[in-house]
Amino acid sequence: GLLFLGEAWTVNSLAKADQLRTLGKGRILATNKDADPRELLKGADWPLRWQDRFEARAQRLFALIRRVQGKDDFRPAEAQPPAAPRCGKMTVRMADDVVPEGGKAEVAFAWEKPAKAGAKLEVEVRTLPYRELVRTEEIPVAAGATGGAALTVENARFPTLAGFVSARLVDAEGEAAKAERIVYFPNHRFDDYTLIMWDGVGAGHLPPLMAPQLVDAFGYNNHLGESGNLSALFNGRAVPYTARVQLLHSPEGATMWKQLEGFTLGWGNKRANERLKAFKAEGEMNPNDPRIVRLIEDEFPFKVTNTARYGVCVWSLGDECGYTYEGGFGKTDAKPFADFLAAKYGTVARFNAAHGTSISDFTAAPHKRMQQAQADGDWPAWWDHVQYMDKTYADSYKLLSKVIKRTDPRARVGAEGSVGGDLEQTVDGLEYWGPYRNLMMDEVLRNIAADRVRGIWWGGYPDMKRDGFPSQQWEYLLTGTINADMWFQADPASTLSCFAGDFSFAPYVEKMLPHLKALRRGIAQTLIATPFRREGFAVYYSYASEKASKLDDEFVHPKNGFVPLIRFAYRQGYDFKVVTPKTLARLDGIKVLFMPGCRLFSDAEVAALDAFAKKGGLIVCDSEPGVLDGFFVRRAAKPGFAWEKADLTCVKSDAEGLAAFDARIQSYLSR
Numbered sequence: 001g002l003l004f005l006g007e008a009w010t011v012n013s014l015a016k017a018d019q020l021r022t023l024g025k026g027r028i029l030a031t032n033k034d035a036d037p038r039e040l041l042k043g044a045d046w047p048l049r050w051q052d053r054f055e056a057r058a059q060r061l062f063a064l065i066r067r068v069q070g071k072d073d074f075r076p077a078e079a080q081p082p083a084a085p086r087c088g089k090m091t092v093r094m095a096d097d098v099v100p101e102g103g104k105a106e107v108a109f110a111w112e113k114p115a116k117a118g119a120k121l122e123v124e125v126r127t128l129p130y131r132e133l134v135r136t137e138e139i140p141v142a143a144g145a146t147g148g149a150a151l152t153v154e155n156a157r158f159p160t161l162a163g164f165v166s167a168r169l170v171d172a173e174g175e176a177a178k179a180e181r182i183v184y185f186p187n188h189r190f191d192d193y194t195l196i197m198w199d200g201v202g203a204g205h206l207p208p209l210m211a212p213q214l215v216d217a218f219g220y221n222n223h224l225g226e227s228g229n230l231s232a233l234f235n236g237r238a239v240p241y242t243a244r245v246q247l248l249h250s251p252e253g254a255t256m257w258k259q260l261e262g263f264t265l266g267w268g269n270k271r272a273n274e275r276l277k278a279f280k281a282e283g284e285m286n287p288n289d290p291r292i293v294r295l296i297e298d299e300f301p302f303k304v305t306n307t308a309r310y311g312v313c314v315w316s317l318g319d320e321c322g323y324t325y326e327g328g329f330g331k332t333d334a335k336p337f338a339d340f341l342a343a344k345y346g347t348v349a350r351f352n353a354a355h356g357t358s359i360s361d362f363t364a365a366p367h368k369r370m371q372q373a374q375a376d377g378d379w380p381a382w383w384d385h386v387q388y389m390d391k392t393y394a395d396s397y398k399l400l401s402k403v404i405k406r407t408d409p410r411a412r413v414g415a416e417g418s419v420g421g422d423l424e425q426t427v428d429g430l431e432y433w434g435p436y437r438n439l440m441m442d443e444v445l446r447n448i449a450a451d452r453v454r455g456i457w458w459g460g461y462p463d464m465k466r467d468g469f470p471s472q473q474w475e476y477l478l479t480g481t482i483n484a485d486m487w488f489q490a491d492p493a494s495t496l497s498c499f500a501g502d503f504s505f506a507p508y509v510e511k512m513l514p515h516l517k518a519l520r521r522g523i524a525q526t527l528i529a530t531p532f533r534r535e536g537f538a539v540y541y542s543y544a545s546e547k548a549s550k551l552d553d554e555f556v557h558p559k560n561g562f563v564p565l566i567r568f569a570y571r572q573g574y575d576f577k578v579v580t581p582k583t584l585a586r587l588d589g590i591k592v593l594f595m596p597g598c599r600l601f602s603d604a605e606v607a608a609l610d611a612f613a614k615k616g617g618l619i620v621c622d623s624e625p626g627v628l629d630g631f632f633v634r635r636a637a638k639p640g641f642a643w644e645k646a647d648l649t650c651v652k653s654d655a656e657g658l659a660a661f662d663a664r665i666q667s668y669l670s671r
Helices: 014-019 037-041 050-068 207-217 260-264 270-282 290-303 331-345 348-355 370-375 379-407 423-427 439-448 471-479 507-529 543-548 559-572 603-614 655-669
Strands: 021-024 027-030 090-093 104-111 120-128 133-140 147-154 162-171 174-184 194-198 222-224 237-239 246-249 255-258 413-418 432-435 457-459 484-488 534-540 575-579 592-595 618-621
Touching (some): 090 162, 090 174, 104 162, 120 147, 246 379, 370 379, 379 413, 379 543, 432 439, 439 471, 439 559, 439 575, 534 655
Parallel strands (some): 194 222, 194 484, 413 432, 534 575, 592 618
Antiparallel strands (some): 090 104, 162 174
8 A cells, every 4th residue: 555645545565556546526537657647537426626736636646656766756747826816816705604404695706906897796596515406596797896795595496415506707808716615514314224334535635536436426414523524615514423322330339520621522622531530539430420410511612512513414412332230339429329129119128128127217228349249139229320430421321412512402412332331222313223143132132112213233343144135134123123324334435444555346236236225225124114014913122131141040031032923023024013101002003922931020121011901912931020129128928910932942953843833923922
């Protein structure tokens, strides 16, 4: 590769330097070693004055290539300065470059020298980057005028996210002055099928060359990591990577929000980093600390305000987000933990009954470390801390989302490639979630967050098939587990990129393009919008029961029965509902309810399940249900609802084993 002046100009080999290719209007323009570098730029729709900027880069690059080839006689032609306009410099004046969605803006024009009699102003409004004509006006100009002509532009379904206003002052002698100005037309008209690329048009440091391939040819018009106005110039949207919610712990067990400094509050935000010094000295950065909340509310807008102006697809609060149960034991946790217990238990008497204690106030409640609570067999204390940290993690997202929506009230906010925690609580109030691939949790997400943007990273990973067919994306769409396409990644400098160094597609991507285009031109949208056929059965998901499986061998992980049921539904072409403790109303219309690993029920769940069974619903469990109550206390009496026991595991995955499992499940559905 060839690294040029810190820019990612890459030539695959020096032997191929005379075959350097570039792109314009979606077509490839071949150049040879004898070509003037300005030929490299012809035919490309460059945003306004960017051509001059990149022409200079191209000249320097070609000079370097000639030098490497031993041909140092290359000399760029001397550019002739243009003649000064007769009416001097013209300016296009606006209060702001951004026209708010549904709003209007006044555009005025001014020039330095008086116009001659009979002059007129020829004004055009065109799209970027395609330069399609949207509007044209001829405005008479009074003799001697130096400006004042004006028109109104509206942001009412403008075809692209950016455009430009150009004006020519013309009189009997011809052009007397000219000017142009970029204008932005942000909107919240989002695609039914969201395409997000890891990296954006700036990844190769040559946006005018990257954009025709990335946005037009490949179709990825939403760009993770871009901010500001760059994507909008090429009719794309930014997916700003604004934060990372990683809640780690200090040696003393205090919560430490890693990467709150810099990454979340802004590397250039000196004031925020100065304010954080006190928290680092204390050894705690706890999102439950009111001082941290105020700090984020004050300083996080630093990462939001500018980009929100230009039209954002979704706001990413990070990838690889997560948390640990080893945190939450700091000094700043004392009051938040007591407040959490008060909200959970309601009364001190109920807490004492669950824990076998005799405290008089929640501030006196013991806060045991996880290992100690488990060793003591104090499962309620263990569960208290799990739920406290689950809530802390979820509340961190909600705080950041709230701050973003102060600037962009219609924003879609979330995270991708991150730990879900108590997924139902985590995604509550978010509009976007990209999970790690997990068959059970992907189905849970489809059911509890059907209206969110949901996608799983795929594409350039070395362990994925490169046979030219997007089988993984087809699987996601057919099963309904996602409604977005999230490709990793675009940076030509990466070995995982979909692009080579000359911005051409990798061979396996080239093979895949026709299949992806078919999905994006209607098939994916149809699959997303078409409801599944309801079969009248559901699978119950209990996060509490999943957590209980870590405590003792008595409890089985729900996935042991859940995953075989999912695969059964896929084989048979059935849809099923997922019911959770927070969505018990979904039991209406269900005939058969499978409950894998559900060993823990709150009193509200027991009442709902009892009512379901009395109405004729069939409950099928793989173990005795509800041996613990909602506080992780063993029940003195078993729940009274009727249920049947069944083996929900599928040990053999051969044809005979699958047929036997399917017949067993069908026997319940046919009753």
